[in-house]
Amino acid sequence: MTQEALFAGFGGQGVLSMGQILAYAGMIEGKEVCWMPSYGPEMRGGTANCITIVSDSAISSPIISMYDTVVALNQPSVDKFESRVKKGGNLIYDSANILNPPTRDDINIIPIQGSEEAIKLQNTKVLNMIMLGAFLKTTNCVSVENIHKALETVFERYQKLIPLNIKALEVGMSYVK
């Protein structure tokens, strides 16, 4: 099985981290992984995205134009990447501040009230983990246990942040049936 995913949003929302945590978890699970960031002049406030591929077999191209799943954290990302979801694929997005929701009827459209849930958790920075939770539940591409292990690596120096991030993951997962 291969999952070709794209995470997109504003710089500073943690979209690159979402992909990286997924890639770590995939590696821990013994899968092939590839994480390819957009590394242009993006910065806080600009747009940022990363492609993350998790596969049971060797990954050929790290550059792809159609994705199994797109996770969009803002309107520009929804606009830009809705057409890049493969037929039957998933478009997961944060429904806050979305004036023009996606309209395709040949893909699974999954709105998540991510920003609102993040406010409830009293830390807007965990939006990315809420969305990653929704992604995990939708795709089942790596196990939650391995995401936990990945967090321990990524938050090496900030172990105290792990419980909050796990909580955020769970909130995101609870949104997807």
Added chain:
Amino acid sequence: MGEIKLMKGNEALAEAMIRAGCDAYFGYPITPQSEVLEYLSKDATQRTGMVVLQAESEVAAINMIYGAAACGRRVMTTSSSPGISLMQEGLSYIASAELPCVLTNVVRGGPGLGTIQPSQADYFQAVKGGGHGDYRLIVLAPSSVQEMVDFVRLSFDLAEKYRNPVMILADGAIGQMMEKVELFDQMPRKTEFPDWATTGKPKDKERRYITSLHIQPEKMEEINKHLQAKYKQIEKDEVRYEAFNLDDAEYILTGYGLGARICRKAMDILREKGYKVGLIRPITLFPFPKKVYKEVADKVKGILDVEMNSGQMVEDVKLSVCGKTRVEYYGRMGGMIPSPEEIVENFEKLFIKGEA
């Protein structure tokens, strides 16, 4: 099995440099390869005692490489396109003086200051000799983060075997992306140095002398003949490439580095569509794997060369097949990357629908 890590291409290259027992790194930051110096600055010196120095410019860095290489040390520098251009004079001197060293070019879009996005536009510069004079670099083109590790060790070995500079020709995407890598164990730094190294004149031995200046043309021609003989030997013994599905191939896709990875996916899509497509991926760009192209030329209907430039390697492909089969090019320029679907579309347009 070695240690497994998830690493960026640039970080993996830097880690491999430390583990290969590199004695000194001289460099200057430039996107998209700045992580190399950043990574080495952390603890490379504490780990192996190697020198890590940010020079005042690329020109200074390559001349520091010249000096340290003349002492028989394992030395390396990295940069990206505009910075590599600045190093060309020094590189020509190093090639003439026959000193081993390794350079990595994490190529970005040009010409000029260009863009920081990935590109393959420096093929001519790397392969045909970007500096003055008749010299060659051995050029290796990694197409994965794993090869950013493996080729560092290989490059040092080749550089020392032939007393010749080796270039790892990567690109911004290979430098920036993260993949799973297996690292080799730490190798000790050298304690003995070759008999040509200028390590101080012992009383009972001849003075050792390293230079690229030979005023007498008779002498300079001899040196040129010697260099050319060496390059011939390298062309005979060091060709490396990877090939897929050549047995039943009616068409060939070809590309190097990141381009070859994208072609691999395009090949899979084309095979699903029923076209018998193979893939040739040169690993060494000099020496170029001429023979494999020559061999397939008699059997296939056409070759599509894919590059992230205006078509540079395609010239070597054409020289290799000597007009025996049709050779076409498709590519993007200036930091844009072709998608597998684009390659498929252009393949069909060129070879199937006949709209050449």
